[in-house]
Amino acid sequence: MTFLPPRMANTPTRAQTPTRSRSSLSSAGSATPVPSSMSRTRTPGPSSSSLRRPTTPRVSLASPGPGLRARSSMSNMSTPMRPSSSLSSHSSYGAQSYQGTIKVSVRPRPLQTTAGNLTGNWNIDRVDNTISNHETGDFQYDNVFEPSANNSEVYADVVQPVVTKCLEGYNGTVFAYGMTGSGKTHSMQGSVDENGLIQLCAAELFRKLKSDFDAYKVGCSYLEIYNEKLIDLLNFDGSPVDELRIRDDPTFGVRVVGLSEHWVASEHELVEVVQKGDSARKTSCTDFNDRSSRSHAVLLMRVEMKQDSSTRHSTLCLCDLAGSEKASSQTERRKEGAYINKSLLALSTVIQKLSQGSFNHIPYRDSKLTRLLQPSLSGESIVSILCTIHLSSSTITETINTLRFAARAKNILMNVRRNEQQEPEKERYELLLKENQRQKQEIEDLKRGQVSKRLWSGPGEDVAQLSAENLILNERLEHMKRLHDTENVQSAMEVQENIQQLIQFDVSDPRFAGVVASLERQHKMQVSQIEEMKSYISHLENQLRNHIGSGTQTATVSGSDKDEEIADLKRQLRGKDSIISALRQSTKVRDTISGDKRGKLFLRPIENTVGGQKEHIK
Numbered sequence: 001m002t003f004l005p006p007r008m009a010n011t012p013t014r015a016q017t018p019t020r021s022r023s024s025l026s027s028a029g030s031a032t033p034v035p036s037s038m039s040r041t042r043t044p045g046p047s048s049s050s051l052r053r054p055t056t057p058r059v060s061l062a063s064p065g066p067g068l069r070a071r072s073s074m075s076n077m078s079t080p081m082r083p084s085s086s087l088s089s090h091s092s093y094g095a096q097s098y099q100g101t102i103k104v105s106v107r108p109r110p111l112q113t114t115a116g117n118l119t120g121n122w123n124i125d126r127v128d129n130t131i132s133n134h135e136t137g138d139f140q141y142d143n144v145f146e147p148s149a150n151n152s153e154v155y156a157d158v159v160q161p162v163v164t165k166c167l168e169g170y171n172g173t174v175f176a177y178g179m180t181g182s183g184k185t186h187s188m189q190g191s192v193d194e195n196g197l198i199q200l201c202a203a204e205l206f207r208k209l210k211s212d213f214d215a216y217k218v219g220c221s222y223l224e225i226y227n228e229k230l231i232d233l234l235n236f237d238g239s240p241v242d243e244l245r246i247r248d249d250p251t252f253g254v255r256v257v258g259l260s261e262h263w264v265a266s267e268h269e270l271v272e273v274v275q276k277g278d279s280a281r282k283t284s285c286t287d288f289n290d291r292s293s294r295s296h297a298v299l300l301m302r303v304e305m306k307q308d309s310s311t312r313h314s315t316l317c318l319c320d321l322a323g324s325e326k327a328s329s330q331t332e333r334r335k336e337g338a339y340i341n342k343s344l345l346a347l348s349t350v351i352q353k354l355s356q357g358s359f360n361h362i363p364y365r366d367s368k369l370t371r372l373l374q375p376s377l378s379g380e381s382i383v384s385i386l387c388t389i390h391l392s393s394s395t396i397t398e399t400i401n402t403l404r405f406a407a408r409a410k411n412i413l414m415n416v417r418r419n420e421q422q423e424p425e426k427e428r429y430e431l432l433l434k435e436n437q438r439q440k441q442e443i444e445d446l447k448r449g450q451v452s453k454r455l456w457s458g459p460g461e462d463v464a465q466l467s468a469e470n471l472i473l474n475e476r477l478e479h480m481k482r483l484h485d486t487e488n489v490q491s492a493m494e495v496q497e498n499i500q501q502l503i504q505f506d507v508s509d510p511r512f513a514g515v516v517a518s519l520e521r522q523h524k525m526q527v528s529q530i531e532e533m534k535s536y537i538s539h540l541e542n543q544l545r546n547h548i549g550s551g552t553q554t555a556t557v558s559g560s561d562k563d564e565e566i567a568d569l570k571r572q573l574r575g576k577d578s579i580i581s582a583l584r585q586s587t588k589v590r591d592t593i594s595g596d597k598r599g600k601l602f603l604r605p606i607e608n609t610v611g612g613q614k615e616h617i618k
């Protein structure tokens with residue numbers, strides 16, 4: 001199984017091919033090589049950062065939900081087990097969910113050279129990630145480390161992929177499981193010589209938060225489960241608190257009521273807080289460990305990350321479980337051991353049922369530990385388990401039990417939801433803000449434009465100018481209409497002229513009476529047109545005089561328009577002269593033929609009108 005998306009499968013990896021070393025820890029035993037499917041990848045992150053100092057509420061963490069099932073039922077547990085290769089499990093990174101199996105790694109502690117630490121005939125293949133014994137056969141996991149592996153190597157394969165996914169908005173849980181003295185605390189907390197997984201995790205978490213996000217908050221809670229009681233390890237002021245209780249929570253699945261949460265702004269603050277909590281943790285000297293942890297310690301880091309318009313939440317849970325142990329010689333240790341073993345048995349049962357894909361009751365409530373881990377184990381968290389083991393012959397039964405526990409856990413499928421919210425509200429707000437700024441700028445520009453215009457033209461003048469232009473345009477429109485009518489008349493008269501040409505030889509013929517009547521009608525219409533033109537010319541001249549008198553720019557413009565119109569009218573009058581001449585010609589013909597004086601009377605008004613008009617225009 002890999003914690004990284006298929007699209008990243010080809011990314012160069014740190015430990016894709018570790019030194020192939022099959023550690024033969026005994027002369028006996030044979031391990032069957034199993035093809036490895038490991039893919040260890042580092043994910044690069046984007047840019048930009050800003051640190052925000054958070055405040056400190058009291059909250060408890062963990063997330064709920066379904067989504068977990070077994071990959072297959074475990075078969076005969078007494079036979080050698082070869083868990084399915086990681087290749088057979090599928091991991092996919094859809095936009096909002098992660099699917100894969102629980103990641104399981106095995107870390108043997110280095111053999112002690114003291115007497116009685118005979119090797120247990122174990123072979124380790126780091127390349128194939130198998131551990132084998134001639135009695136048990138091969139066990140294959142996501143990682144099987146060499147006993148010489150240091151915490152940094154373990155971190156890179158066990159915790160780092162979970163941290164990466166947490167930064168993408170998935171919950172993550174890492175827990176160390178193994179018999180007493182096998183190296184759980186050494187792995188999680190480190191030693192004077194090397195940092196533990198918690199410190200390495202804190203360093204990477206804050207480094208990536210700073211480099212990849214615009215803003216973030218990290219809240220930290222730390223508790224222990226001692227003799228089935230929950231104790232807040234960060235209750236620094238020693239204020240009396242009621243016993244912490246686990247409650248169902250619609251949002252987080254379960255919630256530890258009364259557990260304090262401390263906001264930490266840096267790796268150092270986080271480590272400092274955890275170290276203070278560790279010093280409060282119950283440890284004692286046991287038959288197997290001088291400083292044995294007598295409790296399960298659970299560190300919860302609640303992370304909120306903001307980038308652009310999206311907000312991600314995730315809870316990272318690191319657990320250092322107490323080790324299973326044989327009955328102690330001391331009464332107090334025996335009592336502690338009984339609680340520890342009971343809770344580890346409950347965990348083992350839950351894992352077994354989950355690995356079998358049981359849809360029946362899962363006994364999470366059998367212990368505080370399983371109750372607390374319920375959201376993680378029920379599919380709301382990416383889970384990575386580090387199983388620490390002894391390789392000595394004296395602990396072979398416990399080691400095999402641990403390896404079987406690990407094999408069952410490896411069989412559990414997860415379907416983890418991603419906690420990311422796009423913020424449409426924020427996007428809309430930003431758009432509105434931009435729009436608002438744009439409009440403000442527009443108003444400012446308009447104000448500046450108005451001021452300069454006033455300085456240039458003075459108030460009210462632009463309105464007068466527009467009115468004048470409007471007036472002129474209306475008049476031009478009217479004039480065009482009249483010109484159009486006049487053209488009609490002119491064409492009609494031309495037709496009449498043609499008729500006159502036809503009738504000059506025999507106008508007395510009664511057949512031409514209709515033509516003469518038509519001529520009279522046309523004449524009257526013409527007189528009316530000429531009268532109208534006369535009045536219009538007079539109107540234009542008045543306007544021209546007014547505008548010239550006021551001396552404005554508008555008057556100048558309209559004056560030149562009027563000149564053009566007058567020129568047009570003169571041209572039309574010349575056209576009318578030819579019409580009148582045609583009419584006169586036809587009338588003369590008529591008079592000659594009929595001797596009637598009516599023709600002279602008929603023409604006189606036309607001559608008078610045209611003559612007056614000519615005078616007017618001159």
Ligand SMILES: Nc1ncnc2c1ncn2[C@@H]1O[C@H](COP(=O)(O)OP(=O)(O)OP(=O)(O)O)[C@@H](O)[C@H]1O
Nearest residue numbers: 109110180181182183184185186289292293322323
């Ligand atoms: N990988 C390792 N390299 C060096 N020393 C180790 C390693 N693992 C364990 N030890 C040493 O073994 C001793 C017991 O280890 P540790 O306290 O981590 O065991 P544990 O699993 O936490 O035991 P318990 O369950 O009793 O608390 C310690 O002194 C520790 O330094």
